Amino acid sequence: QNPRNYFPTHLSDMWQYVTSDGYYENWTIVKNSIDSVGNEYVDFKIAWIGYKGSYIESYLIDTLDQVWLINEDDFKNNRALYYKLRAKFGEWYLCGNYNGYNNDKPFYAYVYDTTETSKTYMFYESSAADGNPDSSIYSGSLFTLRAGIGKYSEIGEFYTSYLNGAIIDSIQYGTIYYDTTAIDEHKVKLIPTRPEIIKTYPNPFNTQVKIEYFLPNSGRLKIEIYNILGQKVTTLFNGYACKGREKIIWDGTLFSQQPAPSGLYFVQLYFNGVKIIKHILLRK
Structure with a gap:
């Protein structure tokens, strides 16, 4: 997958997001240019x-396929490294340092999950001097990019937004509303209609990992852990579960109650014929 596919930059491209507080937010590329060394500058209205x-957010995409926000007052030097588009699962990096009002805290990003067509980044503060996500994460927001689409969703503790529709390189995806009348007639609900593993944290983990999930209705639920060879190593839950948002903890032990070795594992959630899989990484 070409890394640049995760961040389209055609002039007049537009994305519409519906937010957890009920707003419809439009992001439109109103300016783009390339300098003599190949860095691309893009303005979103x-x-x-x-x-x-309205307001403008300005981004720089450098020749290493790194996406920088370059007019952000919350960060020193008004810039922050948002996305390393070439980054692999498990990599983390420094985004920038908050301005003095927030005690100059460093802010990090971690490639939290990947598929063949998507990448999810967690942005967080860490207690570790180098930002290692093995250490406790104070706060985290998940941003998912999809190939050919760009930013698809943002999931935070107090704010959530999902892509409603987009126009990319003159092709429309999904539905786009242009006035409040259309929105009232076709109100989009943010409550998911299928089960989801919302997040696993901390990830990587050392002693235990919390698995937060959502069920659209009540029913039979099974949550299992598999190793990289596809072998089931433990079952966390197998029974009737109520609808809503819940969490469960894996303490890193196997069926035998022995500690699991370091490595890559997979959380598999089964509910009403739907299987959801997420990576987790155990480091000791």
């Missing part, structure tokens, strides 16, 4: 349907 006003 961000506006909300039914509300006046």
Whole structure:
């Protein structure tokens, strides 16, 4: 997969997100240019349907396929490294340092999950001097990029947004609303209609990992852990579960109650014929 596919930059490309507080947010590329060494500069105009006003976010995509936000007042030097598009699962890096009002705290990103067509980054503060996500993570937000689409979702503790529709290189995906009347007639609900593993944290982990999941209705649920060879190493839950958002903990032990060795594992959630899989990494 070409890394640049995760961050399209055609002039007039537009993305519409629906947020957890009920707003429809439009991101439109209004300017792009390339300098003499191949760095690309892109301006997004961000506006909300039914509300006046907008603002600009400016990004730099360098020749290493790194995406920098370059007009962010919250960070020193007004810039932060958002996405390393070439980064692999398990890599982490420094995004930037918050400005002085937040005690100059460093802010990090970690490639939390990958598939053939998507990458999910966790942005967080860490207690470790080098930002190692093995250490406790104070706060984390998940941003998912999809190949050919760009940013698909943002999931945080207090804010969530999902892509409603987009126009990329003159091709429309999904539905786009242009006025409040259309929104009222076709109100999008943010409650998922299928089971989800929302997040696993910390990931990588050392002693235990919390698995947060959502069930759209009540029913039979099974949550199992598999190793990289496809062997089931333990079952965390097998029974009737109520709908809603819940969490469960794996303490890193096997069926035998012996500690699991370091390595890559997979959380598999089965619910009503749907199977969801997430990577987790045990490091000791």
